Every structure is written in C-alpha cells, then in structure tokens.
Amino acid sequence: MGSTPQARRSDTRERIQKTALDLFVSRGYEKTSLREIAEELGVTKAALYYHFKTKEDILSAISRDLGRPVDELIVWAEEQPPTMETKRELLRRYSVALGSAMPIYHILQENQATLRDLAIGQELRDRVTTISRLMHAGDLAFECHARVASAVMTVHFGAFTLDALGGTAEERREALLEVALDTLAGVRAPDPASALAAGGN
Amino acid sequence: MGSTPQARRSDTRERIQKTALDLFVSRGYEKTSLREIAEELGVTKAALYYHFKTKEDILSAISRDLGRPVDELIVWAEEQPPTMETKRELLRRYSVALGSAMPIYHILQENQATLRDLAIGQELRDRVTTISRLMHAGDLAFECHARVASAVMTVHFGAFTLDALGGTAEERREALLEVALDTLAGVRAPDPASALAAGGN
Amino acid sequence: MGSTPQARRSDTRERIQKTALDLFVSRGYEKTSLREIAEELGVTKAALYYHFKTKEDILSAISRDLGRPVDELIVWAEEQPPTMETKRELLRRYSVALGSAMPIYHILQENQATLRDLAIGQELRDRVTTISRLMHAGDLAFECHARVASAVMTVHFGAFTLDALGGTAEERREALLEVALDTLAGVRAPDPASALAAGGN
Amino acid sequence: MGSTPQARRSDTRERIQKTALDLFVSRGYEKTSLREIAEELGVTKAALYYHFKTKEDILSAISRDLGRPVDELIVWAEEQPPTMETKRELLRRYSVALGSAMPIYHILQENQATLRDLAIGQELRDRVTTISRLMHAGDLAFECHARVASAVMTVHFGAFTLDALGGTAEERREALLEVALDTLAGVRAPDPASALAAGGN
DNA sequence: CATGAATGAGTGTTCATTCAT
C-alpha cells in the first residue's frame, strides 16, 4: 500500500497532459503557450518536447485518452441494427460517455476556429459527426431528421453549456436525456429494409 | 448638394467591416491578422487604425450592426409578460433573428476561448444569456427548465451547425423551430405571480 | 551638394543588405542570426521583417544586386556563336565580372550545404552552371572538356581562394586568367557545324 | 580464443562514424543533428556521447581515418627535395589520395563557414594548405605561382565538383591530372639553392 | 554499454500596435 510500487520512472508525461488539459480548458488551446504549461509544471519548454512531438501532439494524446469511451460507443453502435431502440440506447450511452469525455469536447467546442486546420481537430469533429450519422441512419422524413438533430444537440451541447441550469451535473444530464428521448419518441420508425441498407454504410 | 449630402466621405470603414467579417467567419478571429484584412482590402494596416481603435473594435462594430435584430428582440421581450405564449413567440422571433445575425454568433461560437477575456466576447455572450434568461423566466420545475433549454439549444445551435441536414436554410429553420415549439409544449405554465417577480430580474 | 537630395526616405533596406552581406561573408549564412544583423544595425528583428519576407529573401536581394554583371554576361554569351574565340572572351569577361560579384560566390562557396535546399542556392548554382555549360558547348573530345574545366576552375576558384598568392587582387586575376587562357589554347576547335547545333541549345 | 580476440566489444563507434559521414556528406555538418544520427542508427543521443565527447569529435575521428593517405603523402613530400619532379609526383599522388579522402574534403568544401571556428576545420584546411605550400615551395616567379595554383586547383576542385564532365571518376581524375601536369610544365624550375631554403620552412 | 529525462540558449517568424509625416 502507498507509494506506487513498480512505476515512478517519471510521471512527467502524464503531468504534462493533465496540466495542458486544465489550461486548454480554462484559457483555450491557442492562448495557452507551451511556456505557460512548462512554467506551471516547473520544467522547461524543451522538456515538453522530450515527451511530445508538437503542441498538437499533446492535445492528441489527451483526446485519445479521454475520447476512448465515445470511441468504444461508436464501435458498439456500428454493430447494432439501426432501429429506433438502438438509437435510444445510443443516445443514453452517449449522454453517459460525454460525462467523462466532456473536457475535450469542451475544448473542441470553444476552439473550433483554431482546430479547423489541425489534424486533431478533424479527429475530434469526426467523433461527433459519426455519432450524429448513426443517429440519423435510415430512411427518415425530413421532419424526423430535425427531431433527431434536436435530441442529439440537447444531449451534446447540454453537456457543456448548461452549468446555469442548476442541480448537479448528473441531475442535469438525466433531465436533458429525458427531454431528448421524448423528442426522439416523435420519430416514425424508418422502413427496416432501407434502414439496413443505409445502416451498412 | 447632390444625392448623398453628408456621407460618401469614404466607404472604407464599411469595407473594412465587411472584409473583416468574412475573414473572421472563414478563418477565425485570432487567426485573422490585421495584415490579412489590410492586404485583402488593398490598404495598409495603419489605415485600419485610422478607422478603428483596435482589432477588437472592428469586431465590436460588426457585432453592433449585425446584432441589432436580436437586441431589438430583447427589448421587445422584456416588455412582455412572461407567459408561455410570450416564450413561444420569443422562440419564433429568435429563430428568425438568428437568420441575419448568424455570422456573429458563428464567430462567437467558434472563437469562445479567444473571446473569453475580450469585452466584446462578454457582450456577445450576454445577448445569448439574456434570451435564455427570458425563456427560463418564471417558477418552473427543474424538468421544465430542461425542456426550455432543449428548445433554445435546438433553435440556437441548429442555426449554425446543421448544414448537413439537407434542405434549404429556411426549411431547416422551420423544421427545427417546429420541434423546439413541440418540446416547449411540454412545459407546465409557471405561476404568473412568481413569474412576474423572476422576469423582473 | 552633400546630403543626398531626393532620397532619404529611409535607406534601411540597403543598410540591412550591406550589413547582412558582411556578416554572411564573415560568419556564414546559417551562423548569422537575424538578431545579430538587427543588433549590428541598431534596429529590432521585426524591422528586418518589414523590409524582407524571410532571411532567405535578404540573401536573394543581395544576390540579385551583386549577380547582375554575371547575369548580363550570360545574356551576352548566349547570343554569340560557340567558337573558341567566344569562349576566350567569355572567360576574360567572367574573370572581370567575378571581381564585383565575388562576395555572393564566396557565400555560395562556403555555405553550399546550407544553401542546398534553398531556392536562392539553386539560383546561385545555376549561374555557375550556365557559365560552365557555355564554356563546354560544342562537340569536344573528353580531354578537351578537361582542359576547359581546368580553365574555368582556375578563374572561378582562383577568385576567392587565393589570397595567399601575394600581389594585388587585380594582379592575381590577370595572372590566373593568363594561365587559364593558356590551358584553353590546347583545346582543338570543335567542328563548327556540330558546334552550332549544340550551341543552339 | 577465436578469430577476433580482444576486439568486437561493439562496433558501435565505427557505425556512428559511418552513419555520421553519410549524413554530413548528404545533408551538411550543421544541418545534421545528433538526433538524426542516433535515430538512423537506432540508438539514443546519449549513446553517441558515450563514444564521442562532442559532435565535432565525431567529425575529427572521421577526418583522422579518411585523411590518413593525405597525411602520409605530406610526410613523404616533406622529405623530398623541392624539385619540379617532386612536385609533379606530389600532384600525381595527391590526385590519387583524394580519391579515398574525398568525402572529408567534400565536407570541408561545403561547410567551410560552419567549420571556420572549429578546431577540426583548421586541421582540415591545414592539410590542403600544406599540400599547396609544398607545391609552391621555392623561388618562383609570380606567374609561375599562378600556374602552380591552377594545377593544384584543377586536381583539388576537380575531384568533387565535376560529376557532370562525364566518364568514370577514374577517367576524370586521369584527364584532369594530365591537364594539371601540362600546366605545371610551363613552370620554370626554381633556383635549387633558394629552393632548399624556402622548402625547409 | 547505454538510456531516459531534462536543460539553457537559441532560431526564424508573426502579431497588434504606434507615430511622424
């Protein structure tokens, strides 16, 4: 017990990620300089470059770590039939997954212009787009697409823009999920045949 | 003493605003340098400083011009009683107002981190917050606040993140508004008395 | 008389070129930092960037200015028939031209590795290569090509590597030119017919 | 007690030299970083520092190994009387020696500016200067010095700048040596007495 | 025999801003 037995070669890499994440969230990606990260950590800028190839690479590592729940969710969803029940479950799970992944989505959300031409920006956007694509899968009427979009936005944006709503984060999550599922309930199930075809893509 | 009496001294100021807006939208606020704006316009950087005090000042001017519809909407809404009917109408009008004001909201949306500590950023956020506050006014149950939030997010974020939904911008707007109003329909009317108190804040 | 009448808007650009040239020659291109150039001139690094787009651009400007005599020589030579007499005259003129252009060739000579992948490096090498090509033009026997190469190298490298030979720069130039012409004298004139064909390229 | 008794501890030192040489030749001394060398070899930078004290030390070792033929040639030449026959033979042998030593001279040639203030740079230049001094030894007329210089330059620079001349490296070497010897033939033998005096220096 | 971790000094480059003219 106590003092981590085998590790401790150097936890600097993780400390960098943690510090960088905090700063990226609180000050923005572009406005956080490597100097700041280094100073906060009590190391030199060069030390950051020993552990990461570029500034973007730091964000990439963070994204890989924190984004895992959503990535796994995508894997799961792509194996399911594109039924309404799947979509409901996907929305539920997405709501939960966002809980832990929130910081990176927050960063994506607030730094879109900056991340526009960074590879990592594309990666981040892809995750969101994929969830969205899976939710819209199947042969839906235009108005139904709107309902789906509303449901997804409610869960997605609700996760990091509604601190003012009151209650705990978990209470907010549940309440918003409820509303989103309710909105989704108004969607007429797509024709299973065409749904299968579209879902296979 | 011709057609345009006092004006026409030079339309440079407006041209700057227009060019800056385009660049702020397409490349982001931070990533757009004054050099770029100047070059695109065929003037020197110093010329920009003749017309505007700072870079932020350019964005301020843009915000004032484009944000007027929403500002007027806020003035209107603050004079109304905080009934559900008012909220429905507010949502409808907000949906419309966003149509023309979209570019600045888009800029706010994609550059939040950058605008965080700029006065103009606060101004922009205030407009959104105020609309939101007006929509949430009254003594609502927690779950009802969630519905309101969902409705607002659907209209707000739907305006600049759903190009992929297909249809024309106007079709998307109407469809999303419909869904939002539907979501709002589930809200139990607040107690008028307490509503007045809360709405005054 | 005195104090340059019309100019004097700012001779900074030229002063930068002059200072940079001195430093590039004495310390090498890579080892001369923009900070050094700026400090030597009593301006900031940013001032250099007002006048030149990049560090390489400074060298480019120097090269354009100093290389003019050789460029003009090339233009002249390409209009002449590729006879031995032309080549003798070309060698004489090249010897003279090198006198003023020497500093850039010196820079090229001593910084080849650095300039290898810079556009300006290619430009500089092209000038040398072109002179060489013109001297080798025509249908010469292999041993004659060797003589030509020897003559060119004698004039070219002699210009900036033989300070130790004694005498004034002009005396050295003449003596080396004499030897080079003598070496060239051993070249059997190429068949005029094929010479014309080859020279046209 | 097999074939290689004491050696074979590790050939890393030699592998470093070989890799470094390749990179110094192809990318230049300054532009080749220790990181590159280490990566190419699959070891860490620190490993390089186990075998060599500094970056310059690597080049020194290479220079010692590859420069041996020229060093031996110098020893030989300093024991000979400074006759024209000696000089002819020296030129012949130098031409041959350059064949194997070429890479370091190539490095010297292309990185002069960089090597200017390195001890190894001086060493490298010394070898060239010494050959040159031995060739110029004796009481020659100014014009004769010019002939000697031309001959030396033809052999020296011809070795690494004339790939374009066609033929094999050996054919080029022979042809250029022939021209150089021919140029040397025009030198009037120095007064043996003064030659001895001058040659002793 | 070699590595992992880190440093300090430096690089070229960009930016918003200023001001005399």
Added chain:
DNA sequence: AATGAATGAACACTCATTCAT
C-alpha cells in the same frame, strides 16, 4: 484619409549537451 517605418513581446520549435541510473 492614409502611409511607411518601426517596435516589443510573444510563439512554436530545435539543438548540443549533461547526468543519474
């Protein structure tokens, strides 16, 4: 109404080198 010239502060990144293990 606008320019030409310049600044100071910052930035991401690289390098040769060191040292405990």
